[in-house]
Amino acid sequence: MAATRRLSHSVAVITINHPPVNALSHSLRRSIAKEFGDASKDSSIEAIVLCGANGNFCAGADIKEFGSSTLDSVSLNNINDAVERCQKPVVAAIEGVALGGGLELALSCHYRVANVQARVGLPEVLIGILPAAGGTQRLPRLIGIPAALDMIVRGRHVPATEALQLGVVDEVVKANTIDAAIQLARKVLGEKYNHH
Numbered sequence: 036m037a038a039t040r041r042l043s044h045s046v047a048v049i050t051i052n053h054p055p056v057n058a059l060s061h062s063l064r065r066s067i068a069k070e071f072g073d074a075s076k077d078s079s080i081e082a083i084v085l086c087g088a089n090g091n092f093c094a095g096a097d098i099k100e101f102g103s104s105t106l107d108s109v110s111l112n113n114i115n116d117a118v119e120r121c122q123k124p125v126v127a128a129i130e131g132v133a134l135g136g137g138l139e140l141a142l143s144c145h146y147r148v149a150n151v152q153a154r155v156g157l158p159e160v161l162i163g164i165l166p167a168a169g170g171t172q173r174l175p176r177l178i179g180i181p182a183a184l185d186m187i188v189r190g191r192h193v194p195a196t197e198a199l200q201l202g203v204v205d206e207v208v209k210a211n212t213i214d215a216a217i218q219l220a221r222k223v224l225g226e227k228y229n230h231h
């Protein structure tokens with residue numbers, strides 16, 4: 036399990052890879068933090084796309100690690116804060132599911148592009164916990180309190196087209212989600228340069 040990084044022009048594409056659903060295990064979080072930190076500092080990189088391997092963005096915390104006593108030196112909150120604070124545009128490319136901590140990671144990105152087949156949600160309530168990696172702050176800021184509360188208290192999976200209407204995602208595409216996210220990042224960079 037690891038996050039890997041490749042370059043598309045000046046956009047770093049960081050792929051979260053932990054089959055089958057890219058659950059955020061301790062070692063995956065360490066790997067994401069490392070790749071993201073390196074990309075943030077690399078002056079040849081102008082923007083960052085976060086995506087998932089295996090047809091999914093990320094199904095959230097690794098439920099199989101719940102109750103384990105692993106010392107948590109890299110929390111998802113730390114990663115999300117670093118993503119949000121990044122000076123370079125960060126775009127999430129969402130395929131499959133972005134659930135729980137996976138959606139919280141996507142919400143920390145500056146933009147979100149989703150595949151039409153994707154689903155997003157905060158299903159923590161269904162396993163007796165609350166979203167605790169910024170979702171209860173970032174989601175209401177993005178879509179307003181009533182719509183965010185509805186998602187949080189029902190824990191439902193929201194289809195991409197509804198997520199677009201609600202404002203959870205910025206764009207929905209039928210195919211080539213990662214390419215669309217790279218394009219969006221490059222468009223944002225173009226706008227930045229045009230304003231200077």
Ligand SMILES: CC/C=C\CC(=O)SCCNC(=O)CCNC(=O)[C@H](O)C(C)(C)COP(=O)(O)OP(=O)(O)OC[C@H]1O[C@@H](n2cnc3c(N)ncnc32)[C@H](O)[C@@H]1OP(=O)(O)O
Nearest residue numbers: 055056058094095096097098099111134135136158159168
């Ligand atoms: C860091 C703290 C942050 C926040 C807290 C959280 O994120 S809590 C976790 C929130 N996420 C969930 O509750 C998602 C639970 N999973 C699902 O809803 C479904 O599994 C999913 C992802 C929609 C996929 O459904 P599908 O029907 O396609 O497959 P299946 O359910 O059989 O799952 C396939 C295998 O994936 C394993 N798995 C799924 N989710 C997780 C997870 N969060 N952590 C670890 N493993 C997960 C599942 O156990 C299956 O494994 P297998 O070995 O094949 O039995």
